[in-house]
Amino acid sequence: MKRRMIAKALAAATLLGMAPVGAALAQETVKVPCVCELSGAGAVSGSNYRDGAKLALEEINGAGGILGRKIEMSEYDTQTDPQTSRALVQKAIDEGAYAIMGTVYSGSTIVNMLVSKQNGVPQITGSEAPNITQQGNPYIFRTSSSAAKGVPSLTAYFKEQLAVKKIAVTWVNNEFGKGGHDVFIKEMAAAGIDVVSDVPSEQGQADFAADVSKIRESGAEAAFVYLNEEESARFLKEARKQGLDIPLVGEVTLTGQKVIDLAGAAANGAYAHVGLTTGANVASIKEFAGKFQSKYGRDTDHNGIKGYIGIYAIKYVTELIGSFDREAMAKKMHGLTLDVAKHPGMLLTTSWDDTGEMARESFMTEVQNGKQVVIGTVPAK
Amino acid sequence: MRFSLKHLLLLVGLGVLVVAPLGQGNYIVYMLCSWLIFSIAAMGLNLTLGYAGQISLAQASFMAIGAYTTALLTLAGWHWVVAMPIGLVLCFVVGLALGFPALRVRGHFLAFVTLAFNTLVFLVARNEDWLTGGTYGKFGMPRPDFGIVSTDSQLNFYYFTLIVFVIAAALMWGIVRSPWGRAFRALRENPIRAESLGIDTRRLTLLAFAIGSVYGGLAGSLVSPLVQFIEPGSFAVIHSLRILLMVVVGGAGFFYGPMLGAAVVILLPEVLRFTEGYYLILYATLVIVLMVFCPSGLIGVGSRIRDKLWSRTRDRGDLKQGAQL
Amino acid sequence: MSQFAQVLLSGLSTGSIYALAAIGFTLIWQAAQTVNFAQGEFVMLPAFFVLVAINFLGMPLWLALLFGLLMAVLVLGLLFKKLIVEPMLPKTGLPLIIATMALSILLKESVKEFYGAEAQPFPDILPQQTMNLAGAVISVQDILNLVISITAVVALTLFLNRTITGRSMQATAQNPAVATILGIDTKRMVLYTFLINAGLAALASFLISPLYLAKFSNGETLGVVAFIAAIVGGFNQIRGAIAGGLLIGVLDNLTATYITAEYRAALPLVLLILIILWRPQGLLGTDEGRQV
Structure with a gap:
């Protein structure tokens, strides 16, 4: 009987002692949800974007995370529907998002970016329609150049x-x-x-x-x-x-x-x-394509690269400002250039202007004998 | 006794709707708004489908008409209260114009005409940039401001939607209970007999369709200020099908059917999130099974179970009124 | 002029494939008095049976096509009839129509989940050459599509008019009660109709997929166009469905080439409303009576 009491007390003490540790662990993650097209017409693009992001996330978490905090990425499926995407961005923000990855379809992004603007949450989109960075939204950033x-x-x-x-x-x-x-x-x-x-x-x-x-x-x-x-x-x-x-x-x-x-x-x-192609004759991109292929057993289109560099951009910019400050992050990214020599996760030297539009080296390609061949390089503008 | 029980249930239901969003995150409140709005659209379709027995696959396009009219007018500085009725009148007129040729012919011609019409509305919304903003859509519609109360906050907007919903539901209740509504039910139960009683079935069906369309327009005029962004893709045929299935799953021809169906369609993806992509497969299978075994929808299933467990007193056939010697 | 000839041929080629789907639609309507809203998906699915046979079962193309045809007849004919239509008889009407709508979602989503959301390349069955004919570039594939579809339709018509089974099917469609009295196994005849529909859908699928690619969502437009072709042509006649299919195929291409590309998808609606106002029984339809 007595023994049991002691055992109980010990158990209680252990639990009490552990509680703060558990809380600290929970605090150590930073939430970067991925709101993207996992079903519907955009399923292919959205899934590649997510898987690219996941790849980067595992590398970063394996190397200690961002400023010592692990990234936690929950997934939200927009079903390629703009209204749903808006609701889900709202949900992701309600749940404490530090920054948002997605969406890929321009029709969705143009809607849901209003929500991240209202709440002051940086959003890293895969969309390419020109009008997205023409709305004067200070929280939207591209991962590839627009048309x-x-x-x-x-x-x-x-x-x-x-x-x-x-x-x-x-x-x-x-x-x-x-x-x-x-x-x-x-x-x-x-x-x-x-x-x-x-x-x-x-x-x-x-x-x-x-x-x-x-x-x-x-x-x-x-x-x-x-x-x-x-x-x-x-x-x-x-x-x-x-x-x-x-x-x-x-x-x-x-x-x-x-x-x-x-x-x-x-x-x-x-x-x-x-703008981005896994077939480009650039060592960093080839290495990425290899990692993606071995992890998922399939090739990705440019959306996989976009997701990958999106997560890395969040990491690099956060480390530059030294804290998890959403507003500071958005401010910092405007006019920023991330040199690939110092920031290898970007794959190519990348810069953003003050609308969130992005510039990067690009390529001219031709299909020869069923293969995409790079026939020229276009410098970043 | 049954009468007052019904009233009590109604009051409890309303009470739940009032307190439901309290203390919830914006996302939940948004989902609730969206449920109320789709309930309105489905309620209108229920009149066409459940009472008049005609399939319409254009409810989303009537939502588009309501949404675009409201959006354009409120963006031009008109108040929602003025803009909304104009959208509704437009839906009514278009409903009549569309239903007239389709209902001339027996059979499910309305289904095809409305299906094609939905595509047409989509094309107009997308191609006529000067009016609708084309594929980029319209955004930044103001939420209605009622002097003392503004509906800018999500919670206030929910209550605004709830009030519109209750009014719409009460009107529908009136329509269904009116002598004119009883004619509808006569029509549904036995079209030939209804005709022989001197009911002009064609005119009645046409009116049911037009009124149902107005409800679609009302739902659309609420979508505009809720989402504050509209684009043609949100009103494509697939959304009409979605609303149709709401009515069917809930229980076509039952007053509460559309609300139940809308809840299933909007909330089920949340519940079935763990099934990932299989959600729609499960849902479609559910609909097929329902149609094969209980075409009157979930409400029908409910009342069957109730009848089994709690069978009412049965009349002796020989004591039935109307039996004659 | 050469452009006109080319566009006309392309339209006829696509239209003949629409016609195959439209005929199946009228057959089902006659046999079960229902509108099959999953008809477009019936055309989408057989291509995937073939792809499964080639990519997972390692069959050569000809065997895969045969396999696809058999699977289509089994799943879209037999199972559709036994599992969905039959339990609802004799009261069909609205619930059956809605069940076919749900079926279309089910087929689409299943293909998407179990095979893939992306469009899939489909092997070329017909030769890809082009011929130069008086300045116009004529595609052999277009001509063969047209020839094959027409042959299938002629064969079907001969079967229905010249064989005992075919005539029994016609009798069943026209008057089931009398057909039963005459000793015809009407249930079996109705089943045959479903099997033939599945076969026609499979043929349409094999002809259309090499050019349009195989994709879960391919049935969406195809289904609507087939319905409208049947309504425009008149859906108690096989030749009505053919006329409707060809007409829509040609008009669609001519509209897109010479009038408007933005509104080409509106053409079916315009045709539909005109026909309903002007000739509700369809161009070639007859006022009364049904005929397979």
Whole structure:
């Protein structure tokens, strides 16, 4: 009987003694939730973004975390629905987020970034639509350049290398495509190139017969293809079917591995300017691609890289300011350049301007024999 | 006895709705608002589907009409109280115009016409940038300000939504109980007999559809200030299907069915989060099983169980009124 | 002119595939008096059976296609009839329609979860060459799509009109009660209709997937277009569904080429409302009576 009492008392004492330790442990994590597209139309992009982020998180936590605190990442599935994404960003913030990773789809980001602005929480997005950094939101930061930066890099290519006078553009009529299209039309007007055919298409469109036919008949000497991966593949197949033999040039998607897988031989000869590509001949990116492949058993598109460097950006900036201060972090990132020599997790030297827009070295690529090949480097602007 | 019990339950229910958001995080309050709003939309569809027996796959597009009208007018400085009714009138007129050709023909033509109409509304919202903001949508709609009370805080907005919801539900109750509403039920139970009693079934169905659409518009006019952002994708066909399934799962033709169904659709993903991607698979299977075994939805299941456990006093057939010698 | 010819051919080729789905839709309507809202998914799914056979069972293409066809007939024909439609008979109506809507979600989500959310490449079944004909580039694939679909439809029509089973199926569709009295096994005939529908959907799937890629969401537009093709053509006639399918395929392409790309998806609605106002029984439909 007595023994039992002692045992009980001991147990109680141990529990009491341990309680503060437990609390301290809990305090040591920093919450960086990932709000992204894990189901619905954006599932592929969102999952890659999340898995890239997870990879970075494990490396950072394995090396001691940020300022001694481990990162804790809970996942919120937006179902690729803007309204849901807004609610989930709110939920993530209610639960004490230090910074937010996501979303990838521009249509969602434009909505949910209002919430992180209201609450003063930095948000690291994977979206590329130009309007996201044009809202004067001081808490939004990109992990890849927007079309507003990417498309102008192509102007010189059309004007000097291809020397075309007449050009066609085919674009997907959603947030992503419209942003790129508008920038492109402005750029071509400035460069004195005549846009002879302007063909919008639906997201998920299957039949590109009319689209290709219009471009063929317009007499364009090259076409700018600004579509998502699947639509790009269908377009390339149809272009081959109809014997369209002008240079087809894209931004980011057109020469991606996914498009090559889907379009097969029809993808050969397509060009694209890409901000980030796992096929780039850069040691740091190759190493990343290898790590991703061995951890998840599959390749990633550029969204995996975006998620990866997003987490690293949070780590580096927090270490620069020396505390977990959301406002200071957002302030610090504006106009910041993270040199890859000192910050290897960024993979390439990266800078943000005062809107959260990002600049980084980029590449011209071509599909040759079913492989994306880098044919040139475009310096950061 | 039963009468007062019903009233008591109603009061308790209202009480729960009033205290539900207290002490909750913004996310929960947001979810509750969203549940109330979808309940309104589903209630309207219930009139079309549950009472008039017609499938409409355009409830989301009526939400779009309500939402865009409210958004454009409130952004232009009008008060919500003025903007909202204009949206509702628009929904009513469009509902009549759409239902007229579709209901001329027997069969489920309304389903297809509304399905195609939903696509059309999506296209207009997306293509007409000058009016709707195109694919970028409209944002920054102000929340209504009622002088003493502003609905800017999430909690106040919830109570505002709740008041609108209660008014809408009370009106629906009135519609369903009115002589005119009883004609609806006659229609649902036996269209041929209803016709032979001199009920103009076509006109009645058309009106039910138009009124149901107005409820969709009302829900839309609440979405605008709640989300403070609207874009065409939020009103695509898939959302119409979602609302339709709310009505069916809850129990089409039952007054509380749509509210239950909306709760299931909005809250179930939270509960079933652990199933990850399988949530929709489970949900779709549930709907199929319900349709095969109990087409009257969850409320129907509930009343079946109640009847089994607590069977009412049964009339002796030979003592039934109307039996004649 | 050469552009017109090309666009016309592309439209006919796609339209003939729509027609296959539309015919199946009318068959089901006649046999079970229901609208199958999962018809688009019925066309989406067989391509995935083929992909499973090639990638996981290691079958060669021809065997995989056969496997896909059999699985489609089994799952989308037999199981659909036995597990969903039959328990609801004789009262079908609204609940069955809604069950097919749920079924469409179920099929879509299952493919997404168990096979993948991304579009999948589908092997080319037909030759990819193009021919030059008086300045127009003509795709062999387009022509063969058209030929194969039309052949399937002609074969189906012959079967329905020239064989005893086919005629029994027609009798069942027109008047089940009389058919039973005449000693026809109506249950079996209805089952045949479901099997044929699944077979047609599989054929449409195999023809359309090499170009459109195999993706869980492919059925969404396909289903709507097939319904509308059937309604436009008149859905108590097979030739109505064919006319409707071809018409929509051609008009869609012509609209996108010459009128508007932004509103091309609105075309079915416009057609639908015009037809309902002007000829509610459809272009080739007859006022009364059903005929397989």
